[in-house]
Amino acid sequence: MSKVNGGKILHVDLTTHKVWVEPLKEELVKQYLGARGINARLLWDLVKPGIDPLGPENVLIFGTGGLSGTHAPSSGRTSVTCLGAATNRYLKTNVGGYWGARLKYAGYDHLVIHGAASKPVYIVIDDDKIEILDADEIWGKIVKDTDKYIKEMHGNDFETACIGPGGEKLAKIAAIMISVSFAAARGGIGAVMGSKNLKAIAVRGTGSIGIAQPSRFNEAAMEARDALSKDVGAQGLYMYGTASIVEGVNSTHGFPSYNFRQGHIDGIESLTGQWLVEKGYLKGRLGCASCGVSCHRYCTIDHGRYKGTKIAGPEYETLSSLGSGCGVTDTEAVIKAGGLCNDYGLDTISTGGVIQWAFECYEKGLISKEDTDGLELVWGNGDAVVEMVHKIALRQGLGDILAEGTRIASQRIGGESWKWAVQSNGLEQSRVETRAAKSYALAFATHSRGPDHLSTETLAEFGLTPEARDIVKKVTGDEKYANPWLTEKRAEIVLWHENCYAVTDALGFCAFSSTLAYGVTPKNMAEMFSSATGIETTEDEIMEAGERIVNLERAFNIKLGYNRTHDVLPWRVMNEPLKVGTNVLMNSKQELDKMLDDYYQLHGWDPDTGIPTRDTLQRLELGDVANVLFADS
Amino acid sequence: MVEKLVIDISKCTGCDSCITSCSFHHGGEFSIKKSRIQVVKIKEAGVNVPLTCQHCGEAPCAEVCPTGAVKRDSDRNMVLIDEKKCIGCGICGLACPFGAISYDDNSKIAFKCDLCNGDPMCVKVCGPKAIQYIEADVPEKIKREQLAHELLHALVQNGKVV
Numbered sequence: 001m002s003k004v005n006g007g008k009i010l011h012v013d014l015t016t017h018k019v020w021v022e023p024l025k026e027e028l029v030k031q032y033l034g035a036r037g038i039n040a041r042l043l044w045d046l047v048k049p050g051i052d053p054l055g056p057e058n059v060l061i062f063g064t065g066g067l068s069g070t071h072a073p074s075s076g077r078t079s080v081t082c083l084g085a086a087t088n089r090y091l092k093t094n095v096g097g098y099w100g101a102r103l104k105y106a107g108y109d110h111l112v113i114h115g116a117a118s119k120p121v122y123i124v125i126d127d128d129k130i131e132i133l134d135a136d137e138i139w140g141k142i143v144k145d146t147d148k149y150i151k152e153m154h155g156n157d158f159e160t161a162c163i164g165p166g167g168e169k170l171a172k173i174a175a176i177m178i179s180v181s182f183a184a185a186r187g188g189i190g191a192v193m194g195s196k197n198l199k200a201i202a203v204r205g206t207g208s209i210g211i212a213q214p215s216r217f218n219e220a221a222m223e224a225r226d227a228l229s230k231d232v233g234a235q236g237l238y239m240y241g242t243a244s245i246v247e248g249v250n251s252t253h254g255f256p257s258y259n260f261r262q263g264h265i266d267g268i269e270s271l272t273g274q275w276l277v278e279k280g281y282l283k284g285r286l287g288c289a290s291c292g293v294s295c296h297r298y299c300t301i302d303h304g305r306y307k308g309t310k311i312a313g314p315e316y317e318t319l320s321s322l323g324s325g326c327g328v329t330d331t332e333a334v335i336k337a338g339g340l341c342n343d344y345g346l347d348t349i350s351t352g353g354v355i356q357w358a359f360e361c362y363e364k365g366l367i368s369k370e371d372t373d374g375l376e377l378v379w380g381n382g383d384a385v386v387e388m389v390h391k392i393a394l395r396q397g398l399g400d401i402l403a404e405g406t407r408i409a410s411q412r413i414g415g416e417s418w419k420w421a422v423q424s425n426g427l428e429q430s431r432v433e434t435r436a437a438k439s440y441a442l443a444f445a446t447h448s449r450g451p452d453h454l455s456t457e458t459l460a461e462f463g464l465t466p467e468a469r470d471i472v473k474k475v476t477g478d479e480k481y482a483n484p485w486l487t488e489k490r491a492e493i494v495l496w497h498e499n500c501y502a503v504t505d506a507l508g509f510c511a512f513s514s515t516l517a518y519g520v521t522p523k524n525m526a527e528m529f530s531s532a533t534g535i536e537t538t539e540d541e542i543m544e545a546g547e548r549i550v551n552l553e554r555a556f557n558i559k560l561g562y563n564r565t566h567d568v569l570p571w572r573v574m575n576e577p578l579k580v581g582t583n584v585l586m587n588s589k590q591e592l593d594k595m596l597d598d599y600y601q602l603h604g605w606d607p608d609t610g611i612p613t614r615d616t617l618q619r620l621e622l623g624d625v626a627n628v629l630f631a632d633s
Numbered sequence: 634m635v636e637k638l639v640i641d642i643s644k645c646t647g648c649d650s651c652i653t654s655c656s657f658h659h660g661g662e663f664s665i666k667k668s669r670i671q672v673v674k675i676k677e678a679g680v681n682v683p684l685t686c687q688h689c690g691e692a693p694c695a696e697v698c699p700t701g702a703v704k705r706d707s708d709r710n711m712v713l714i715d716e717k718k719c720i721g722c723g724i725c726g727l728a729c730p731f732g733a734i735s736y737d738d739n740s741k742i743a744f745k746c747d748l749c750n751g752d753p754m755c756v757k758v759c760g761p762k763a764i765q766y767i768e769a770d771v772p773e774k775i776k777r778e779q780l781a782h783e784l785l786h787a788l789v790q791n792g793k794v795v
Contacts, residue, residue, distance in 0.1 A: 069653065069663050070653065070657070070663050071650055071653050071654040071657060071663065071758055076648075076649075098649065101649070101653075105663075105664065105665060144676070144677070147676070157665075180676055181676070205665070206664075206665070206666045207664065207666075208656070208660075208662035208663060208664035208666075208667060209662060209663040209664070210661070210662050211657070211661065211662075211663075214657070214661045218657070222757070222758075225758060225760075228760075229760060238760070238761065283679050284646075284679035284680060284681075285646050285761070286646050286647055286679065286681075287646035287647060287648030287650075287760070287761075288648065289648060289649050289653075290648060290649060290650050290653060291646075291648045291650070291760075292648065292650060292758065292759070292760020292761070293760065294646035294648060294760060294761060296646075298679030300679075310677070310679070312679075
């Protein structure tokens with residue numbers, strides 16, 4: 001096994017309390033690189049079609065980045081994979097923090113949780129010593145108190161991954177919180193952990209990670225660090241966080257507001273990263289393991305009705321989902337609501353998504369003041385957003401329905417509320433205006449996990465930087481395609497980004513280093529991977545590994561019965577126009593169909609079904625996967 | 634002019650780059666345990682505190698070392714451990730007020746920051762420049778300048794200076 005890996009996959013079965021270690025085969029590293037890639041292979045091998053995502057047959061797989069634990073820049077991210085609770089399809093979440101690197105130092109690249117405990121437990125991984133302990137004392141506790149308890153019981157040098165009351169109560173919008181303030185957020189992954197009666201996983205690693213060719217690796221890592229430190233986007237992320245771009249995005253009508261009825265909101269200043277700094281909310285900047293960018297925020301509210309609030313964030317997504325999406329520009333209400341999501345272990349994107357859907361139901365008379373226990377769910381009422389977060393996490397009143405996520409909630413409330421349920425395939429769409437960005441529209445329709453930006457971030461189509469324009473030119477042949485309103489050549493842009501993103505996730509890098517800031521290139525990543533593992537890999541080969549991962553994830557969904565008919569976008573963004581100045585922007589079926597045709601063809605997938613062909617799978621050394629998909633033919 | 638490792642807690646983001654790069658530079662491996670710099674994270678306050686050897690002028694570790702292995706090199710403003718003389722008794726670690734001296738389980742001797750022989754790796758990887766290797770009197774100069782500006786601001790506010 002290459003030295004940069006811990007070399008082991010740790011398995012814990014909570015039904016039988018059995019713990020075992022499986023050696024990590026080098027072939028897996030070569031083909032799937034790490035984290036998201038190897039997780040996808042394990043999921044393919046372990047999860048059979050037809051199971052209940054919240055049943056003991058589902059697995060919860062934690063994967064450290066292939067280069068996590070090293071000083072490669074922004075390389076400390078972890079992927080968590082399972083059958084999604086909200087989506088009942090492939091689910092990968094990706095998260096920063098320090099936990100993943102610690103798991104690697106303890107000697108494990110991956111951790112697979114099987115089965116379900118009969119009563120609440122937590123797992124302690126202390127190098128070779130693995131314990132499954134009684135969690136009665138912490139069940140019900142919020143995230144930071146859970147972390148505090150574990151540190152008091154086991155030591156300050158343990159890092160935690162845990163759920164809050166949201167995951168315990170199986171909210172399908174619940175997150176797993178890593179190192180207290182970093183969320184593996186989407187698709188109801190916290191509910192899967194909750195369904196296993198697993199409150200937390202504490203890790204301490206005192207071991208080392210080696211490198212095949214240290215000086216070559218150091219040179220590559222330092223070169224990438226240098227490139228990132230000079231990148232303007234990365235500098236903006238440090239200064240003002242992900243919210244640095246809020247005002248710019250709002251001015252182009254791309255900042256989803258009022259439940260995606262419009263792409264801008266008046267009074268945007270108070271939702272910007274700049275405002276957080278100027279008004280003194282920002283108290284610190286936090287960096288994930290090995291990250292010099294440090295986009296994460298630490299904010300406090302020192303006066304007024306939410307005095308004493310201390311939170312990590314708020315991020316761009318949170319400011320739109322719990323802010324503009326609900327018509328709210330009240331900074332403190334958004335900070336408070338975001339902080340509560342962290343405490344309760346809820347995904348801010350989905351929580352805000354379902355709350356703004358409820359606001360619209362209230363406006364249209366499908367939800368009454370009686371249903372809300374007197375809360376007025378009117379646009380702009382930030383305090384109502386805060387109260388709804390409490391109700392969702394604790395499943396009180398209307399919160400019990402909203403905790404099921406927008407898709408199920410709209411089925412329960414009925415009427416035409418499905419039309420403004422801005423979700424597809426069970427996942428609340430993230431805060432991107434796809435009517436004004438066609439690569440995003442195509443990517444959101446086709447992602448294996450559902451409609452969001454965290455498997456393919458196609459920012460290059462805006463052509464905002466020289467690096468972005470270079471990428472568009474490289475993949476389409478002409479810089480003129482750096483235009484988000486075009487539908488031509490979107491497939492080329494999406495494909496490059498999804499392969500690059502898969503490599504990024506698999507090696508533990510952050511999208512803000514490689515597919516948003518474009519400071520770390522596939523060539524850099526191939527060089528770092530080669531020198532760290534000793535598995536010599538070219539830029540093209542590493543991008544092909546990315547393509548392999550994307551195809552395997554697709555194949556997993558195909559195995560569950562999904563196909564082209566499920567590559568869709570939320571109804572609202574397909575049927576209601578977005579006004580941008582004198583332009584009226586839409587996603588039409590005809591337009592999406594054309595982009596899908598291009599996309600399947602470029603991928604080597606069947607254009608009628610959207611299923612990867614046998615030839616494509618064989619080219620990607622996924623012949624065994626093809627044998628399963630085409631068992632009948 | 635001699636240089637000094639200067640740490641600004643307010644700038645540290647807790648990314649651990651310094652920790653892992655340190656162990657890599659010294660032993661070719663990434664490890665928290667083998668690092669000569671550590672970062673204490675106070676999560677409830679959002680504060681991260683990097684701690685390493687301060688290369689003290691009156692170094693307690695050197696004073697208590699029974700074999701003379703720990704010595705101060707005044708010319709280079711460094712306190713260094715002579716690996717050949719170190720017997721691994723750990724007294725220096727007890728004396729150090731910063732918890733900056735660790736014990737290596739394999740080689741059975743003490744280890745601590747050696748400033749990478751004048752080109753510290755932790756400084757190179759610190760994105761927000763929380764760790765700097767600069768002329769020893771610069772921090773005081775910076776503090777004096779900051780204070781002067783604050784005083785000026787206060788005087789202007791009180792109408793003492795126009």
